[in-house]
Amino acid sequence: MKALQLLLVNLLLLSIPLFGQKKNADYRLQLKKSNTAIIVDGSINDVGWEQAQVAKDFHMILPMDTSLAKVKTEVRMTYDDNFLYLIAVCYHSEPGPYIVESLRRDFSFGKNDNFLLFMDPFDDQTNGFSFGANAAGAQWDGLMYDGGSVDLSWDNKWTSEVKNYEDRWVFEAAIPFKTIRYKKGITEWGINFSRLDLKAGEKSSWTPVPRQFPSASLAYTGTLVWDQPPPTVGGNVSIIPYALGGVSRDFNNDLDTDYRGEVGVDAKVAITSSLNLDLTVNPDFSQVEVDQQVTNLDRFELFFPERRQFFLENGDLFANFGYQNIRPFFSRRIGLGVPIRFGARLSGKVNKNWRIGVMNMQTGKVEETGLPAQNFAVAAVQRRVFARSNIGLIVVDKESLNYTPSDDPQMPEYSQYNRNIGLEYNLASSNNLWTGKALYLRSFSPEERENNVVHAANLNYESRKLSLRWQHEYVGEGYTAEVGYVPRRNYIKLNPEAEYRFFPDNSSVVSHGPTISSTYFFNHAFEQTDNESYLAYNVVFQNRSNMSAWVAHNYVQLLQAFDPTNSSGDTLATFSEHHWNAWGTEYESTPNSLFTYSFSTRYGGYFADGKRLNLTTEMGYRFQPYVSISLRASYNNILLPEPWNRNEFWLLGPRLDVTMTNKLFFTAFMQYNQQLDNINLNTRLQWRYQPASDLFIVYTDNYFPEPFGVRNRALVLKFTYWWNV
Structure with a gap:
């Protein structure tokens, strides 16, 4: 009962004024059906584009949001019975080549000259779709949620082309109505367009968006006004079968080679134009990229x-x-x-x-x-x-x-x-x-x-x-x-946080200011068990590099035995108390350069009156648009009393991305984790021989670092085909 009462109090606290007209309701782009064919070739010469209204006069978001954009962008949209079309003409602000990371699909937004479409078919300012490309033609697509986040793991069927000219680059796309979800009869969709030009150091959008929000923020979309209701898709069923062959061997346990051959199928059935049924039988996810490992010092x-x-x-x-x-x-x-x-x-x-x-x-x-x-x-x-x-x-x-449950005590229950x-x-x-x-x-x-x-x-x-944040959590022992x-x-958590930003005039610094935060944990008797108090100062520069410095104080009462190295097996006692102070720095370089880097440092106390030094860096170099090389490295040096003494943990992760075309990709990713005493190698070749249909070749190895030897290895060949019934 008390929990429900507290929930009602929370609801009342959140019941601040919520109604209001859509912020950018006056930005309206009229969409007319094309009477002639649109050929997706990166050229604006089709007659259908001459009849389309132009979205222009973009607004700057970064580095400042107080003026029109310096770089010129023009966007047109049209449609026919099967496709929604878009063409964006992205003019250069100054001479020189474009800046891209590679031709890799779903590229890193901040490291590529790019153009993105954000589309909200229900105009509810919460969910939608995003499509786009970088200046070299690599595609970007994702599902939008929470009013401005984009999940790039979503992948669907559409076509695009990018063509480069001396003074501009042009992105043209055809999005099948069967690819997106929308309600029959709705003639006003939320819409916005985003442009990132790294040479100019400028992010802009068609409608004005405050700089503290992403350009993807659906609260600030304009309106796409259809001349008639969007076409009814009709039967929309996609069958996506796969066939797989593989071989693997566990050398660590001296097992025989294991051969596998599997088939499975996914299906997508549009119950309505906005409601979808997904089916899967015997799914396989062997082509999914491996997780990025971390040195685990968490409880x-x-x-x-x-x-x-x-x-x-x-x-x-x-x-x-x-x-x-x-x-x-x-x-x-x-x-x-x-x-x-x-x-x-x-x-x-x-x-x-x-x-x-x-x-x-x-x-x-x-x-x-x-x-x-x-x-x-x-x-x-x-x-x-x-x-x-x-x-x-x-x-x-x-x-x-x-x-x-089994009677065998050795079997888990x-x-x-x-x-x-x-x-x-x-x-x-x-x-x-x-x-x-x-x-x-x-x-x-x-x-x-x-x-x-x-x-x-x-x-x-x-x-x-100004940013102000408050959060509390209560998790019961029996949950x-x-x-x-x-x-x-079995805890209660309180977390207040505040941040303030100064905007100096005529400076190489765009903004700077402090952040202060404190996180408290209590048991259900409201006795404190953890606290971290944190003070940082953040600086953002005109070239989009940024840095920060911080200090923190920590207090921990261990509620269960804990190994502070997560590797030795020796533990600190339950209910033992630990205090320490620490400081650190972070820096991220400008994304304009072919060579990019970032680093972070941390030095200070640790459990059991110990000391901990952490150095982390990530470096990358691109031979655009075909090759991108990166290295992520983390070093932890932990000094503790006996029996742990000194512990050093290296984590190294070199990565190679080769994008021969925007349909043929090769990735090699190695991870050396000293804490786990393991070296992992994962390579993947992907050929997108037609939209949303792929051939994958995935090779994985795990090794003992010292003495060097093979733990296990596997090779998988997988073929998928997207068939619209």
């Missing part, structure tokens, strides 16, 4: 994001429920070391105000560990309220099928079921200055557990000069989320 489980394509479309309905460290649903729990047999997901928009998502996945059993076949189900519904806010409900269920139900309110004001969330969760398991609830809330204010990510339980 709790680390988080690695989902990369598997099937879980991504409208995945924010499930994955964004909760907070960074309070997630009732985390899709990487599904298929963790076990085969996924089949799955289905229904997701999308019912209308402008309602979104739904329902997913069901079935995994197979594993005889060696006694793990039974399991079913994972999650359902979420979201209702838009006020201008851009929403209320969401989620239900998560994990069931072990036909499971009886698994739960019969685990369920979660949650309610949250997401605040987003019409001008995006106020954002926040109020959350309530409860779990259910066969063993009745007390204190099995979570409630949390945050409120953020983000103006041009469990077996299909979620909740690394810590």
Whole structure:
């Protein structure tokens, strides 16, 4: 009851003025159907473009948001019965070649001259699609969520062409109506266009966007006005089969070579133009890029994001429920070391105000560990309220099928079921200055557990000069989320934070200012167990480089035994108390150069009156547009009393990206992790022989560093084909 009362208080705190007209409602681009064919070749000579209205006079976002853009950009759009077309003419501001990282798809935004389209088919300023390209022709596409974030893991079928001229580069695209989701009959879509020109050091957009927000912010879109309702797609079914062959061997355990041959299929069925059914049978994700490793000195489980394509479309309905460290649903729990047999997901928009998502996945059993076949189900519904806010409900269920615990004490025991139900309110004001969330969760398991609830809330204010943030969390001791990510339980957390920015005139510095933050953890008796107080000073330069320096004080009372090196097995005692101070610096170079770099330092105290030095750097060089080389390195030197003494951990990650064309890519990525005593090599060749259809060759090795030897290796050949029925 107290938890529900506190949730109601949080809702009242978040109930600030939320109504208001769309900020850039006066920016309207009229869209007319083309009566002639559009050929996607990077040329503006087609007759259809002569009849299209021009979006121009872009507004500068960075380095300042107080004037029109210096670089000139002109955009036109049209459509026919099957495609939505766009052409962007991006003029150069000064002589010299464009700046790009490579031809790699879904490139790093800040390291490439690029043009992006942000499209909100429901004009709800919350969800949408993004398409674009860099100046060399590499494509970018992603799903938009949370009013301004883009998930680049989404991949779909569309075509584009970039052509370079002496004074400009031109991006032309054809987006099939079958690729995007929209509601029949809606004739006004949210729309904005973003341009990044690194030579000029300028980011701009068609509509004015305050510099503290990304150009992707859907709160600041203009309006795409159709001359008639968009075409009805009709039958929209895509079948995506795959065939795979592979060979692997575990040298560490001296096992025989294992050969595999598999087939599977995905399907996409448009129930309506805005509601999609995804099906999968025997999916395989061997082509997914490996996780970037980190030196783990944390007391709790680390988080690695989902990369598997099937879980991504409208995945924010499930994955964004909760907070960074309070997630009732985390899709990487599904298929963790076990085969996924089949799955289905229904997701999308019912209308402008309602979104739904329902997913069901079935995994197979594993005889060696006694793990039974399991079913994972999650359902979420979201209702838009006020201008851009929403209320969401989620239900998560994990069931072990036909499971009886083994009598063998050596076999692990698994739960019969685990369920979660949650309610949250997401605040987003019409001008995006106020954002926040109020959350309530409860779990259910066969063993009745007390204190099995979570409630949390945050409120953020983000103006041009001042940022204020408040967050609190309460996680009960009995709360469990077996299909979620909740690394810590049984705590109360309070986190206030403030940041201020100064904008000097006529200076090489764009902005500078302090950030102050304090994070407190308490047990349920409200006795403090952790605190980090943090003060930083941040500087952003005209050339888009930035630096900061910080100092921090930490206090930790260990609630369980902990190895401060996460490698030796020796532990510090439960309830032991630790204090230390530390300082550090961070710097990121200008993205304009072919050679880019960043570094961070940290020096100060550590557990058990120890000392810790951390040096991290990332360097990259591009032979544009075909080759990009980078190196990420991290060094930790930890001095502790006996039995740990001195510990040194290196983490090295060189990477090579070769993009022969914007359809043929080769990536080689090596990681040496001294803490794990492992060297990992992953190489991947990808040939996109037609839109959304690929051939992958993936080779993976793991080695012992000393003495050098092979742990295991694998080679996989995978073929996928996207077939529109």
